[in-house]
Amino acid sequence: MSRRGRPGLGEILLELAKGRAAAASERERRATTVEILDRLPHGGRVDEVDENGRQRTYAVVPVSKRTHGKGGRR
Incomplete structure (x- = not known):
């Protein structure tokens, strides 16, 4: 921190670099x-758990069971 309690240029650049690295990792x-x-294959599934413990499940649904609403993959 700078003398006035605000972050200095080095700290700002470090946070910017961390944010860019996190964005690249997510992409x-x-x-x-x-x-x-x-x-x-249809019916296959992927289960993910990230470093924060958040769980995600992706399933490949057979064509006959797909619904084409907003969003999602077609």
């Missing part, structure tokens, strides 16, 4: 998930 995670889902 890579999403791209990898899409790649895996594209290779799974």
Whole structure:
């Protein structure tokens, strides 16, 4: 911190770099998930648990059971 209680330039740049690294990591995670889902057979499933303990499940639904609402993959 600077003398006036505000972050200095070095601290701002460090936080900016952390944010950019986190964004790049999330883009890579999403791209990898899409790649895996594209290779799974119908009925396949991927379970993810991230470093914060958040769980995600992705399932490849057979064509006859898909609903085409807003969002999601078609």
